[in-house]
Amino acid sequence: MHFRVLGPVEVAAEPVALGGRERLVLSMLLINADRVTSSERLIDTVWSSPPQSARQQLHNIIARLRRKLDATGALIVTRPLGYQLALTDHGLDLHEFRLSVLRGREHLHNEQYDDARIELDAALALWRGDALADLSGDWAVATRESLHRERVAAGEALAQAQLATHDHAGVLETVHALLAADPLHEGLHDLRLRALARSGRRTEALGAYQDLRRRLVAEFGVEPGQDLQETHSSLLREVDPPSASPRHVPRQLPRPISLVGRDELLAQLTEVLRTPEPSPGTVLLVGAGGIGKTSLAVALADRVQNGYPDGTLYAELDGTSRDPRDPDEIIDRFLRALGATAPPAHGRREERLALYRSAIANRRVLVVLDDALDERQVRDLLPPSPRSAAIVTSRHRLAGMADVLRRNVPTLSTEVAVDLLHAGRDVAELEPGLARSAVQLCGRLPLALMVVAARLASGVVDLSEVVDHLSEEHIRLDELAIGDVDVRASIALSYDGHLSEPAQRLLRRVAAASVTTWPAWFAGVLLEDDVALGSRALDELVDVHLVEPVGRDTAGQLRFTLHPLVATFAGERAVREEDASAGTSCRRAVAMAWLGLASQADDGLGHGMRPVTGPDGATVPAGLPPRRVTVAADRPAAWFDAEIDSIRDLVHALSRAGEVDLAAALALRSDGYLVVRGEEHVRAGLLRRAADCSDPVLRWGVLRSLFHTAAEAGRFSELVDLAQSQLAVARELEAGSMELSALVQFGCALRELGRFEDAAARFEEAASLATAHHDTTILALAHGHLGMMLARTGHPARGAELVAENVQAERVRGPSRRLSIWLITYAGCLALTGDVAAAERALDEAEQLAKSLEDRNVLLDLAQTRAAIALRADDVDRAERILDDSSAPCGPSAPDPEPTDAELRLRADVLLARGRATEAAPLLERALSRHRREGVRLELAHDLVRLAAVHAALGEQDRAQQQHSELVMLLRDLGIGIDDLQLPSVVSTVLPRH
Known part of the structure; x- marks a missing residue:
């Protein structure tokens, strides 16, 4: 299969009908062939405002492309972060064009001009018009412009080969076609003047120069570049224009330092910057302070600078300081380095900028700009020629810079970070467990790790002391300073230098809330429920990498996080700059917001668990959901999937701060979700954190749920104490319905311990009191548990009858997890009576309910009941097959379940x-x-x-x-x-x- 993008996008010789989005996605994969194109980039390009279903829609687009192009799936491969189009034996005209240009340039460099013409002619013949001619949109326009520059550069190289073989007519034909699309390209004009002069048309050449000069002066206020001026001077003297002009070749790069853990990123960027002309323009390295951007930029520039024969320019822009460098000052430095005379200080800025652009217009230079503040500081320093390139580092995203290759510099992996600690030491000296602890406490930040490595190398402290000190949050940043290297000072440059007061306040309050990740609405809640202010402040923090986005969660929300050392710094500033009550207030505000959303999601899950209801009929507090956030109500399960880790962080923080009642409310509102998902360990941890709550209604609810977690975990010896405690709280409250529910649980505890007579007495007591209170729900529940016991102890018919009563009561309440559980219990009772057909019908109904809730635990219970029925019928093969299917892991990486x-x-x-x-x-x-x-x-x-x-x-x-x-x-x-x-x-x- 052969693909074409140098013109309308098509599959040559195999017409394939493609929809608009299919064509766009295929084009993006082709342009980035054999490399991974991230799902996020595809989504952001295909949809200007991605819908919540964008990821699924993208999956469907990829599936259709596979069906139309290669059903084997070998062409478009799914990768962890996106998709990769693997060309293998397939063809792509863009690759053929670039290979021919590369070979042509090699021949040109080796003065093999005829061979160069053959290759470059073949390369340009592949073009069928504008690249991606049938696509529209920002990505297509930007990509088309980039590919056009490659086409022009290839044409310029062809014209150089034609000039060297005295094919002056060929030069004029080639540059004429290219100048029609790029009329101010000075390199093409220079070739045109030379060809005219050498073919005896010197007067015409002089006129062409004057026409170009008048246009440049009139439109831009600049003179032609140095090469054109020298060509013009030779024409005036009636001598052949020189083949080259002597130039200064600056090499300003500082000495590179040894890098660890950046091999893959460095190799990728090196390949990009070594690509044949034209270069990719600008590589932008962004990230937090101390992440190693400067070291990476210098190492990268050192690797590739030999490919830029006209020089390497380097400048520190001091963007994080209180006095960032003026770009005009940098331009003057660069001009002097290039051998040009800088204009006087009082000269016009436009004159200075024009002179700089002219000085590097026809050169192949590499410009390295470190620590940029904003786009304004960088934009005029970037080389205008596609033959040159730039490497820029910044703590800011510089989102206004288009047509750049932006790379976020990540923290180091744990393994690499441990290696960094060993710098200058014997590897065996550092105990592996302690080394990993130190790495985690440093957040894998290179600057922090370098400080620790230096302290260890000094011999003044050992690793165990370092870990002990780093574990104390209030002195952690004190330990991460040595000489003039100071992690606290590095973070402070971003915090103090360019953040507004709301952004500083938001950072302090995020740290006080003590959650690992959070969605965007969190910012507005922390800033007095001001959504717009929170959004602007969050953008500021993300821009300087004090807050990092971590992508979209399962509910489609953008999530963010703090680096642990930034959190420590923000906590210090909160103590210094916030009122003592501010931390408590913001923690309570976010807890009420999460509680409000958890209440909405809990109500929509359909788990059927009875709400905790006090004697006055009030349920667990519903909280205060943030304004205009509807995802919890719209997609309750997905919302809980996304937020449960944050809820766990918050429950722990609340319990540590003594806000146990609020922790209990949040735990109870998450209880149904954790039951459905089978997260009993997480569930028990949250409930235990909230067990000491002071509100008796909440305490009763926590005890009830702890009873269920103990039963699920097989800790039956705990059940009686939990049930009796629950019963005591209910009687203290004089709450009849709560007492009846506790009596039923007491009976269940006694039943599990084999105290059948005592259990029956509790069930009958609950049933009698329920009858007196006209509580039909508890009456049916008591009968159901009594029937379960009777069925298991030799009385299946009577047991099935009582369980059926509770099944009917649950049906009246509507579809739920509880109904599916009681249907399974009923099926087990029916099977013991010999009515297998009725048992299977009950199991089918239960399975439909459990699948709708994605409740693995209930489905597992159901499968085991089916297997037991099969064994009673002596169908061993079916029983074994059911057990094998039900115990399979949930996914390819999931562990075997216990x-x-x-x-x-x-x-x-x-x-x-x-x-x-x-x-x-x-x-x-x-x-x-x-x-x-x-x-x-x-x-x-x-x-x-x-x-x-x-x-x-x-x-x-x-x-x-x-x-x-x-x-x-x-x-x-x-x-x-x-x-x-x-x-x-x-x-x-x-x-x-x-």
Whole structure:
């Protein structure tokens, strides 16, 4: 397949119908062929205002391109940050053009002029008009202009080869076509004058020079450049124009220092700046103070400066100082370095600028500008010729600079940062764990790491002392200073030098809020709910890299973060510049905002968990959602996915600050999401942080949820205490509905511990009180839990009847996670009665609900219930297939999930049925150990009966009999018989006989 972009975009010899967006995306991938084009860049180019579905739409565009161009997927490859068009055996006219130009220039340099003409003629013949001729938009216009400059440069080289072979008519024909599109290109005019003169048309050449001069003076107030003036002078003297003019070749670059961790970025940029003419224009390196921009720029310039034979110019612009350098001063320095005389200080700025542009117009120079303040300071210093290039560093984004290759300089990787600490030391001297701790405390910032490395190399401190000091936030920045290298001072240059007061205030308050990442609305909340002011202040902080964007989250929100050392600095300034209560106020404001959005998302999730409701009917506080932020209500699950880490940070910060009630409200409003996502560890951590809340209604809710987390984690020994504490709080509040709910949980705790009579008494007490209070919800719930117990202890028919009552009550309340769980419970009861068809119908209904909520835990429970039903029907193959499918990781990089006790038991049953009892034994021992520790006696009975069967199958009768005897005693204590366990035949048929 052969692609063409040097004209209308097309697939040669294989017409392919492409939509407008497909054509644009394909063009971007072709122009950047064999390199990754980021999704963000594609989205921002295709859509001027990207919709929330832009990423999915882009995915669909790529899928259509693959179907139309290469169904194998080998042409357009998905990469972690975007997409890559891999040419491999495919052709692209732009690549052919550039290769021919490269070979042509090599021949021209080696004075092989005929070969140069062949290659350059072939290169220009590939053009079919303007590049990307059928595309519009900013990207297409900018790319078309860049490719046009390459075309002009190739034509100029061809004309040089034609002039060298005395083909003066060819020179005039070539430059005439190019000057039509670029009428002020002095290099082309110089070739034209030479060709006219050498073909005996000297008078015409002199006239052409005067025409060009008049136009330059009239339109721009500048004289022609040095080369043209020298050509004109030779024409006046009636001598052949010189082939070259002697020039000063400045090499102003400071001595480069050794770099670590920048090899890949340095190699990429080196390749860019070594590309044949024309060069890419300007490479802009942006990033925070201390990130290593200057070192990278100098190292890059040192690598490529031999490709710029007319010199390397270097200037420090002092953009972060209180007195940035005047660009006119830099122009005067550059003019002197180039051998030109600078105009007097009182001369017009336009004259100075014109002289500078003329001095480098036809040269191939590299300009390095370090620490730029803004676009104004840089713009006039950039070389105007496409043959030259510039490297600029800045803490600012310089968003107003177009047609630049912008690269954010990142922090170092942990591995590279550890290597930097070893500078000048024996690697073995640094303990790896301590070294990694030091690296993390330095935020992997090169400047901070250099300070630590210097302190270690001095021998005054060892690594353990450094880590101890860095761990103390109030002295961390004191440790990161040595000599004139000071991290605090570096950050202060950005903070004090060019930030408005609102931006400074926002930075201090972001640090006080103690969240790792946050969305854009956060800024407005911190600045007294002033959205516009917050947006402007945030833009300022991002511009100087004190705040870093981290991309769009799963809900489509732009997110931001603070480097940890910037957060430390901002915390210091908050202590110095903020009122003592400001930190508390802003932390509470953002907590109320997140609580408001969490409440909206919680209400929209459909998990079906009963809200925490006090005796007066009030629920958990709803908070104050920020204005015009609707994403939590519109996309609740995606919003929680994006925000749960920030919520966790905030709950921890609130609990540390003593705002435990607010922490509890936020934890409870996140509870349903964490249950649906199966994040029990995170859930338990948040709840424990909020357990000491003073509000009794919130405390009751936290205890209720802690009960569920303990049950999910198999910590059954904790359940009775949690239920009794919950019951005590409810009675203290004299809240009937809360007391009834606590009674049901108390009964569940007793049931799990095998105290069936006590559990039944609690369920019946709750049912009786619910009847008296006309609380049909709690009545059905009490009956449902009682029925679950009866079904598991030998009374499946009665159990199924009671569970059905609660299923019906949940149906009345609407589709929810709770309904799916009770449907699974009901299916298990029905299967024990022998009504397998009804059980499967209940499971199908539950599966539909669980899939809509993407609830992996419920789906896992459902699959295990299906497997148990299959085993009861002796369908071992189906049971094993269900278990294998349900326990697969969620994604290619997801870890294998920890098997539940139910899965261990089911897999042991399958292995026993397969005659692989040896493999079944360790699974059952694993479950048995856990159940002994937690005192879960009914589960223990199921483990013992299966182990007895396993050892009987292995012929180990003594062990089998010993376990069977323990089982009999346990069942007697529980008040049930072995038949009440309702074992599948794979177990019951191999049990030892008395």
